[in-house]
Amino acid sequence: MVNVKINGIEAVVPEGTTVLEAARLAGIKIPTLCYMKDINEIGACRLCVCEVKGARGLVAACVFPVSEGMEVTTNSPRLRQARKTTLELLLSDHKKECLSCERNLKCELQSLSDEYGCDANRFKGSVSKAEDKDVSTEYLVRDNAKCVLCRRCVATCAKVQTVAVIGANERGFKTNVGCAFEEDLAKSPCVACGQCINVCPTGALHEKYEIDDVKAALADPEKVVVVGAAPSVRAGLGEEFGYPIGTNVEGKMATALKRLGFDHVFDVNWAADLTIMEESRELIERIQKGGTLPLITSCSPGWIRFMEYYYPELIPNISSCKSPQQMFGASIKTYWAEKMGIDPKNIYVVSIMPCVAKKFEKTRDYQSASGYPDIDASLTTRELARLIKEFGIMFNELPDGEFETPLGEFTGAGVIFGATGGVMEAALRTAVEKITGKSIGKNLDFVDVRGTKGIKEASYEVGGLNVKVAVASGLSNAKVICEKIKKGEADYQFVEIMCCPGGCVNGGGQPILDSYTRRNVDYKALRAAALYSEDKKLKVRKSHKNETVKAMYKEYFGKPGSHKAHEILHTHYVARKKY
Numbered sequence: 001m002v003n004v005k006i007n008g009i010e011a012v013v014p015e016g017t018t019v020l021e022a023a024r025l026a027g028i029k030i031p032t033l034c035y036m037k038d039i040n041e042i043g044a045c046r047l048c049v050c051e052v053k054g055a056r057g058l059v060a061a062c063v064f065p066v067s068e069g070m071e072v073t074t075n076s077p078r079l080r081q082a083r084k085t086t087l088e089l090l091l092s093d094h095k096k097e098c099l100s101c102e103r104n105l106k107c108e109l110q111s112l113s114d115e116y117g118c119d120a121n122r123f124k125g126s127v128s129k130a131e132d133k134d135v136s137t138e139y140l141v142r143d144n145a146k147c148v149l150c151r152r153c154v155a156t157c158a159k160v161q162t163v164a165v166i167g168a169n170e171r172g173f174k175t176n177v178g179c180a181f182e183e184d185l186a187k188s189p190c191v192a193c194g195q196c197i198n199v200c201p202t203g204a205l206h207e208k209y210e211i212d213d214v215k216a217a218l219a220d221p222e223k224v225v226v227v228g229a230a231p232s233v234r235a236g237l238g239e240e241f242g243y244p245i246g247t248n249v250e251g252k253m254a255t256a257l258k259r260l261g262f263d264h265v266f267d268v269n270w271a272a273d274l275t276i277m278e279e280s281r282e283l284i285e286r287i288q289k290g291g292t293l294p295l296i297t298s299c300s301p302g303w304i305r306f307m308e309y310y311y312p313e314l315i316p317n318i319s320s321c322k323s324p325q326q327m328f329g330a331s332i333k334t335y336w337a338e339k340m341g342i343d344p345k346n347i348y349v350v351s352i353m354p355c356v357a358k359k360f361e362k363t364r365d366y367q368s369a370s371g372y373p374d375i376d377a378s379l380t381t382r383e384l385a386r387l388i389k390e391f392g393i394m395f396n397e398l399p400d401g402e403f404e405t406p407l408g409e410f411t412g413a414g415v416i417f418g419a420t421g422g423v424m425e426a427a428l429r430t431a432v433e434k435i436t437g438k439s440i441g442k443n444l445d446f447v448d449v450r451g452t453k454g455i456k457e458a459s460y461e462v463g464g465l466n467v468k469v470a471v472a473s474g475l476s477n478a479k480v481i482c483e484k485i486k487k488g489e490a491d492y493q494f495v496e497i498m499c500c501p502g503g504c505v506n507g508g509g510q511p512i513l514d515s516y517t518r519r520n521v522d523y524k525a526l527r528a529a530a531l532y533s534e535d536k537k538l539k540v541r542k543s544h545k546n547e548t549v550k551a552m553y554k555e556y557f558g559k560p561g562s563h564k565a566h567e568i569l570h571t572h573y574v575a576r577k578k579y
């Protein structure tokens with residue numbers, strides 16, 4: 001520990017702590033723009049500059065370590081002027097269109113400029129990158145005219161996701177962030193995770209909007225417009241309306257969806273239960289008949305894309321189950337359409353997802369069970385919030401509503417899909433009972449696979465078998481597991497992989513949190529806790545006990561893994577070329 005003095009306040013902090021962290025421990029906030037703890041510590045933006053007694057010039061607090069007796073000033077006229085000038089220089093070549101910007105009121109550049117009283121037009125730079133907009137993919141837009149070159153996206157893509165498809169091109173004033181050789185993102189092995197969007201401090205990155213398509217469908221009298229939201233949307237949506245992180249707004253969301261004018265408001269949680277029916281059958285069959293193990297989950301389209309690009313040799317390990325989003329749409333346009341006597345061509349299915357990869361997933365081959373796309377539009381949690389605001393719905397005032405039956409009835413197992421380890425736990429609740437033929441009673445909580453740790457391992461005695469499982473979230477962690485499997489060093493039977501760190505609660509389509517909150521609040525755990533607490537409250541917590549899912553098998557599919565179930569609820573994967 002070392003003794004330091006920050007703005008005259010004495011503090012004792014661990015040696016090697018940066019000035020930025022030491023100040024935080026002393027209750028002092030220093031502004032940052034490029035900094036991400038352990039991920040992007042490059043001292044590039046110069047907004048965290050501080051004065052250190054005896055040091056020459058200003059130091060970047062995010063990379064400058066404290067030492068015994070150090071005296072630091074974090075706020076002075078000189079520092080405020082330096083930061084203001086830096087911001088004004090950033091604004092000089094920035095496409096300043098806050099009023100129509102995705103990040104208006106949620107932009108770190110905007111709020112810092114406001115805090116420092118900047119004159120946005122003090123310096124006039126050439127907005128050289130104004131036309132440099134990448135709209136080549138189905139899921140993401142890069143507008144470099146709003147980029148401040150902080151490289152948070154670059155570091156996240158490379159270090160958190162180990163994908164590394166973006167970096168800085170050119171030098172000096174021409175510097176721009178994009179793919180190698182300034183190719184379009186669509187030509188790169190980007191996995192569509194959207195984690196770069198979540199960490200971007202400005203409006204330079206956002207998902208490709210489908211709001212207008214949904215509005216057009218809602219206004220079309222010929223269309224029967226059906227909607228369903230994924231489990232983790234209810235754990236994030238409230239943040240867009242001022243609720244604390246981790247507030248479950250499921251009831252208000254159901255009411256809001258009805259008021260938006262959707263003809264039928266179902267729940268993708270229901271399809272999560274259906275996924276477990278199919279996936280646990282696949283697991284049991286592979287264990288009992290000696291199929292390829294470990295079985296690896298397929299719910300996360302970013303993970304699937306990563307596997308197809310970087311580990312295609314694992315294709316035989318991947319569950320052939322479609323994701324809950326796709327099972328939801330496929331069931332609506334087949335089973336439900338038949339039951340209701342509606343031609344699937346007139347059904348328009350909208351999914352609300354915490355994810356941007358879902359926008360890509362719905363365009364994949366083998367995702368049109370009825371002959372029409374399983375899903376017509378996939379909105380992120382953020383897009384849903386925009387729609388609710390645009391329609392003048394006072395979300396906070398809404399009474400709690402409920403989802404419709406039959407495709408809105410779900411169990412606790414379906415709810416926890418949104419957290420890392422949730423799919424594993426839901427599958428175990430069903431697989432254990434199916435293998436042993438006995439009820440697991442109240443022992444429903446497989447706590448070893450819970451929590452936000454990147455890699456979790458556990459083993460369970462199931463009917464005389466030792467079932468070893470692993471759970472990974474975030475692709476850097478997935479890579480560790482994939483390498484182990486590839487080298488034959490893993491003896492798992494079942495592996496859950498989620499593309500985004502912490503699982504879908506931290507998906508690329510979830511509400512944006514500023515960098516200070518991201519590094520100082522365990523938001524992934526808070527959002528996950530909202531789902532686990534709902535699971536705890538529900539009377540039915542096992543997917544195979546979902547009465548509507550059971551009825552659907554009786555009336556339509558026969559049994560899990562039947563020929564019909566395979567045709568409608570399962571899919572195929574392809575090895576993708578990286579370049």
Ligand code: SF4
Pocket residue numbers: 094095096097098099101102103104105107108109110146202203204
């Ligand atoms: S990125 Fe921020 S500062 Fe730039 S236009 Fe958007 S809201 Fe305004």
Ligand code: SF4
Pocket residue numbers: 140153156157161163164165166189190191192193194195196197
């Ligand atoms: S979407 Fe994911 S893989 Fe693609 S550039 Fe962004 S962080 Fe990288």
Ligand code: SF4
Pocket residue numbers: 146147148149150151152153154177196199200201202204205
């Ligand atoms: S796109 Fe966003 S995160 Fe990436 S360098 Fe530009 S401002 Fe930073």
